[in-house]
Amino acid sequence: MNPQSRKRVQLVAVAGVFLAPMLIAFGLHLANWQPTNKRNNGTLIQPPQSVAADAATLPDGAAYHWDDTEFRWTLVVIAGPDCAAVCEGRIAEAEKIWSLMTQKATRLRLAAIGVEATPALREKYPRIEFVRSDSAPLAKLRPTTPDSATAAIVDPAGLLMLRYEAGYDPAGVRQDLSRLIR
Template identity: 35%
Template sequence: MTDSHAHPSRPGRGRTKLVLIMLVFLAPIVAAGLLTLSDWQPEGKGNGRPIVPQRSMADVRIDVDGRPWAWRDSEPRLTLVALPGPGCAARCVATLGLMRNARIVLNRNADRLRLLYLGEPPRDAAGVMDDYARGDDTTGAFASFRAAEPDSVAAVLVESNGTALAWYPAGFDPNGLRKDLQKVIR
């Protein structure tokens, strides 16, 4: 009579299992290292256009109410910079309102986003403009991002350390901006 439990397992079988388990855990690390060395970057599904190369706005002086705008605030807060085209009117004001609403939708995190409007404030937009700080880009640092079409607005999202992250050109989808803000601000 033979007992199936009486036969010892083959020598080295435990080591093979151990090596396979180690490979399961090492494979993602090796793959990440290879991707990093090849400078591969994942393609995000953000709605804004990434600013490449990234630019630091930390030294850009924007005066708001006679004082320089603090890109690096006392708390980590992002800044959404609104850049109107010539003659900001009804369509531009509507987009500014949707940008403001995107901030409101952040609920308890709404304070982590500041709204900054660079340019001459539009007429008939008092309710919308109440949530925006108003400044002037006298250095022209945001000129390449500014909307060129009349009655339109573009936007730049600036990180709390002063790095410009994403650009939303004139005609951007405000719902896409809202989704991006909800991903970035948690």
Template identity: 30%
Template sequence: MNAITPEQLKARNRGRWTLVALFGLFFGVMALAGVLRFAGWQPAAHRNTGEVFTPAVDARALPPTLANGQPYPWNPDAHVWRILVAPAPGCAAECVTLSQGLDKVWQLFGHRADNVEILWLGTPPAEVQGFPALRVLAPQPNLRAVLPAVDDAAGTPVYVIDPNGFVIMRYAPGFELAGLRKDMATLLKLK
């Protein structure tokens, strides 16, 4: 039998400890990722800026009507996302500023802008008319009633509606338009 020299024994033990360290590193990272995932942590780049409704508010049974009396179907096959503004009556300067910001956001979608429409529930101020993506809806109390926290004392909230007619997100009055743009850009990538 060959006797193991101290140098060979040292090399074998070093190789074993390296293997144990690699094993511990790999499974340690996996365990840390599992703990973070189940604790609810998300990287900042993956967080929504709007309030996500879980479960989403089902508005499919309440298809809106355009201000001219024509029906506005949800039409999920068209893959059109909607940004809904439901201001309180008498909203003037705040609504004009909000509409101008929403129009800029819509323009920044570029080639995907055709998949986004801005719905205005009720009669907008005269300055709001004329934006390409704007669809003015007739006042509909039943649709307004299903929108969570629609009568916010702080101002006018904005909602995101998916192509199927589910209200999935809410942006509180005074929200950052860049956050809406980021969230919508992520949603537009969904097929």
């Protein structure tokens, strides 16, 4: 093989090394394949709905603002009708998620809607803010099944981003939050 054809083969080989990953990626895109570990566990709300204008209140009558000036995300537990044991379990799971976030925990708020803020619950779960809200986007997420609860994630700007159906996996919620909070 003469030097000129050897250089051509080397050029084609180098071009192949750089073009092959792009061709593979294009083929995977055409096949609509996505890696499973990059998908959300919750359902993305399209388009995100604003709850920032909602006139939510805390049990003491103070206003609760979904848009947070400290740039914190909010995990909201939304109780269904006659929610008792399941709601308390979901609230306990929310506190556990908060504690597992370690350094990122300061960037996460916890809220519960539709749960009566009894003194016993407020003492047992001090990180939970029991909120009264009439927001239409949040009301749509309220389960109709008795003794059930759903969850949602609200971003720091007050946009409803993700929702989790009744029976959601708290590990999936924590995984989504750890991706969102950097």
